Amino acid sequence: MNVYEGSLVGTGLKAALVVARFNSLVTEQLLVGAADALRRHGVADGDIDVFRCPGTFELPAILRRVVATGRYDAVVALGAVIRGGTPHFEYVSAEVTKGVAHVAMEAGCAVAMGVLTCDSMEQALERAGVKAGNKGAEAAAAAVEQANVLRAIARAPARKAE
Ligand code: INI
Secondary structure (H helix, E strand, O other), rough: OOOOOOOOOOOOEEEEEEEOOOOHHHHHHHHHHHHHHHHHHOOOOEEEEEEEOOOHHHHHHHHHHHHHHOOOEEEEEEEEOOOOOHHHHHHHHHHHHHHHHHHHHHHOOEEEEEEEOOOHHHHHHHHHHHOEEEEHHHHHHHHHHHHEEEEHHOOOOOOOOO
């Protein structure tokens, strides 16, 4: 049996964090958590680039451009969609989920989803480092693991079918 999986060691990886400015009280904390997690997993500070966009709706388009540069092993989308009194929340959260998934499927590198979809600002802050962990950090760790499993697949020896 040959098992291919990704380690959580980020040494030598180049990473990009794409962060939405809307709800920046939350998204800046997701960014702090994601950058901290990358460094703690061994990614060099100079190998982490940050790109900002207006809102979560704009994340997939910027993500796509960042991925297309071919400069990164791991890219993380960071945003916070918080329910208001109108259906806007549903549209933005549905589009970003589809958009990030679409970019991830086409990308040659790891793409991770660090976008919160919450009912309240309180729920969002809890998930941005206050009391329920930091989803930015979790997404960054997932990106490191995914980048490493992609590398492992690329290095796997070709075997003939029996
Ligand atoms: N953008 C967010 O990142 N979070 C939200 O909660 C949000 N809501 O609810 O409106 C939001 N809207 C802005 C949207 O992402 C776009 O920037 C805007 O529609 C312009 O295209």
